[in-house]
Amino acid sequence: MRSYDEYCAIAKSLDVVGDRWTLLIVRELALRGACRYTDVRNGLPGIASNLLAERLRELEHAGVIVREDAPPPIATALFRLTPRGEQLRPVLEDLTRWGIPLMTEQNAGDAVRSHWLASAVELMLTDRQPDASPVTVELQTGDQPIVIETHDGAIRTRLGPAENPDATLAGPPRPILGLMLGLLELAHAEASGVSYQGDPSILDRIGARTVPGAPPS
Amino acid sequence: MRSYDEYCAIAKSLDVVGDRWTLLIVRELALRGACRYTDVRNGLPGIASNLLAERLRELEHAGVIVREDAPPPIATALFRLTPRGEQLRPVLEDLTRWGIPLMTEQNAGDAVRSHWLASAVELMLTDRQPDASPVTVELQTGDQPIVIETHDGAIRTRLGPAENPDATLAGPPRPILGLMLGLLELAHAEASGVSYQGDPSILDRIGARTVPGAPPS
DNA sequence: CAGCATCCGCTTTGATACTG
């Protein structure tokens, strides 16, 4: 990207991460940890191969990521955030919070990845009964299951199947998210294709922190 | 901008504010309040006139800004952030913090505006003696003076001349910022063209919160 | 003069094909 040529911290930041795709590459590495080229590309459906290569070079040159040789068993290089790149997490988190109301609209061709949903859920939910015994909920949506766990009064998510979930939700991502964020009643979610197993009161326990309204558009 | 077509909160946010110039337009309205078209353009040196008009339309359509008729004395329209637009402030603040280390490099053609510097200074400084009597420092750099004031243990900045500043700093923006952020000794700053009037201990009092290192590059 | 719209050359991006 051409520099904005402004002596301003925001403009200088955008000179580095303001290019198209760039912040989404950082997102992939932030959410999934060290990734191979192919893994990054899988998280960016639609990016041109040459653009990904170019962005990775630029990010490396800017000190945001490093390309490192993977440990012996693997024969390929890995990309990883540097400490400087890790410091972009607050930006990603704020953009996630700001974008949550926009998740009420899911376009036909939108790609879905469970790790995107998991990070949004983790930021928005809270354990309303921190002193009760821990609970586990499994979401079956996106490209792999998501486990939601209460953890010392906070909510943690991770990918992969849960062992003995107290509740299980399966269905399309939008009504599941609507349900998790408290924008949708269980009955409405079920009418939209969500199936629920477990004690419904669990949903009240791990309800959304605050429910922002959707924009006009 | 073309949509990323991802069902991800970050990607949805960037669908709205990820275009070139867009977040800088939001910055102008966030830092300066309601602005006329011309004021916005003055804060975005280099933007093509048609692009600014188009971006303003898009932001209005997305519910981030509103175009309102100014009160009677003025015969022109004003642009202002909506509550939804105000919620982008955390993003702007994080980008400011992340960009501060990049301010060590000032390119030849970089435009300078005092309100950009003031917001960065406000975010980075802290009053180390909150119980002492308030102090005021005037910075003479950029396109207008900046006033730094201690305010209930916090640091506030505003634009315009100070009445009776306890200290005054004048000179080029980079060494002044370096001095404020504790990256530069007063002697070095003076060697770079900064002139200082007042009690030097004031600088220690309103020192930087933490001094992040500059990136490699 | 403020607030755009139009035009045009240049740069960036997207889609696909190809290679070690």
Added chain:
DNA sequence: CAGTATCAAAGCGGATGCTG
């Protein structure tokens, strides 16, 4: 798997002109 190469399409920058 991890890119590079190519080329058409879209986006941007700068100049200019129009309208109240």
